[in-house]
Amino acid sequence: MELSYILNELGEERENYFNAVSPPIIQTSNFTFKTVADFRQALGNEHDAMLYSRGHNPTINILRKKLAALDGAEDALVFSSGIAAISVPILSLLKQGDHAVVVENPYSWTIKLFNNFLPKFGISATFVDGAEVENIENAIQPNTKLIYLESPNTFSYELQDLQAVALIAKSKGILTMIDNSYCGPLYQQPISLGVDLVAQSATKYLGGHSDVVAGVLTGSNEIIAQIFNNEFMNIGPSLSPHSAWLLIRGLRTLPLRMQRSFETAKTITAWLQQHPAVDQVLWPFSPGFKRAELAQKQMKGCGSMFSFTLKDSSIQKIETFCDKLQHILMAVSWGGHESLVIPSIAGIAKEDYDAGNSRHQLIRMYAGLEDADYLIRDLEQALA
Numbered sequence: 152m153e154l155s156y157i158l159n160e161l162g163e164e165r166e167n168y169f170n171a172v173s174p175p176i177i178q179t180s181n182f183t184f185k186t187v188a189d190f191r192q193a194l195g196n197e198h199d200a201m202l203y204s205r206g207h208n209p210t211i212n213i214l215r216k217k218l219a220a221l222d223g224a225e226d227a228l229v230f231s232s233g234i235a236a237i238s239v240p241i242l243s244l245l246k247q248g249d250h251a252v253v254v255e256n257p258y259s260w261t262i263k264l265f266n267n268f269l270p271k272f273g274i275s276a277t278f279v280d281g282a283e284v285e286n287i288e289n290a291i292q293p294n295t296k297l298i299y300l301e302s303p304n305t306f307s308y309e310l311q312d313l314q315a316v317a318l319i320a321k322s323k324g325i326l327t328m329i330d331n332s333y334c335g336p337l338y339q340q341p342i343s344l345g346v347d348l349v350a351q352s353a354t355k356y357l358g359g360h361s362d363v364v365a366g367v368l369t370g371s372n373e374i375i376a377q378i379f380n381n382e383f384m385n386i387g388p389s390l391s392p393h394s395a396w397l398l399i400r401g402l403r404t405l406p407l408r409m410q411r412s413f414e415t416a417k418t419i420t421a422w423l424q425q426h427p428a429v430d431q432v433l434w435p436f437s438p439g440f441k442r443a444e445l446a447q448k449q450m451k452g453c454g455s456m457f458s459f460t461l462k463d464s465s466i467q468k469i470e471t472f473c474d475k476l477q478h479i480l481m482a483v484s485w486g487g488h489e490s491l492v493i494p495s496i497a498g499i500a501k502e503d504y505d506a507g508n509s510r511h512q513l514i515r516m517y518a519g520l521e522d523a524d525y526l527i528r529d530l531e532q533a534l535a
Contacts (some may be wrong), residue, residue, distance in 0.1 A: 246274070252299070261330065313346055316346075317344060317347075422527050456515060479529050
């Protein structure tokens with residue numbers, strides 16, 4: 152299926168809504184029926200019926216078709232946040248007594264899910280360095296039901312060999328799931344590499360305008376139906392039709408925005424590597440990146456977020472640099488039109504800062520849609 156068709160036509164039956172180019176926002180909570188028989192059928196099969204917008208909604212369903220196709224998946228679910236797209240399927244797939252193998256340093260709320268929330272239900276997890284496939288394999292226990300990946304992660308960009316992990320998991324009857332927020336569907340296709348479920352924060356590149364919070368999960372018809380019919384409908388983490396419409400709008404320009412940001416990140420990382428005040432730059436497509444070969448193998452392109460450290464790694468110097476930025480905004484998230492920066496020290500109490508801990512020193516930057524020279528001038532004056 153061609154990308155242009157997915158983004159501009161798939162799921163859009165325009166003759167059903169006055170041949171409008173842009174699909175309408177079907178802002179309704181419920182749907183009517185002409186006969187009791189029709190009503191009875193819908194109540195008995197909410198997986199397929201338009202009954203209540205917590206389950207199905209026409210605007211949301213257009214989005215689901217597009218997102219599934221982008222990932223090369225059979226079906227998709229959309230959620231009110233990225234962490235909901237991670238938490239709900241895990242709650243659906245794991246039960247008391249089950250175990251999960253999780254790669255180190257995933258998204259902070261994913262850590263809390265496995266460390267703080269799931270143990271309440273008798274579900275355990277082992278965190279491992281996923282750089283070596285053997286570490287994941289050795290952590291597998293008789294009750295392991297899930298291997299959870301995040302490649303690359305979104306601060307220090309650790310990668311896992313997705314195909315190798317998927318092969319091990321399938322040989323043992325274990326499900327695999329990945330947070331693919333960094334690359335998105337255009338730059339990495341985990342399902343084609345054998346991964347079962349792909350989650351991502353649609354707040355990022357898919358939305359692209361920093362005006363919607365959403366998540367997406369893609370996978371097989373069987374697994375998505377299981378999640379939909381149980382935990383999804385019971386917990387109710389559904390996306391609003393308006394937010395779905397904003398995501399459809401964002402998809403129209405997804406390839407253009409990602410290519411622009413990628414080129415800008417490439418220019419800025421090359422410039423930073425030559426700056427006398429910068430110690431190291433972490434970006435999967437940098438020539439010196441420690442796992443560049445794997446990145447090139449399983450990623451078609453690279454997200455435009457990278458991290459770097461300063462040669463003077465004192466907390467005062469890092470704070471001064473970030474505070475002096477004039478055009479690069481200090482905020483969480485990424486994927487919008489605006490460039491952003493977030494230093495690790497923002498989440499660390501001053502008394503806990505360890506200048507010898509490289510993760511404490513990291514400054515993460517997302518390159519948005521501004522001109523590269525404009526951003527470099529801002530970095531230069533802040534580094535001076």
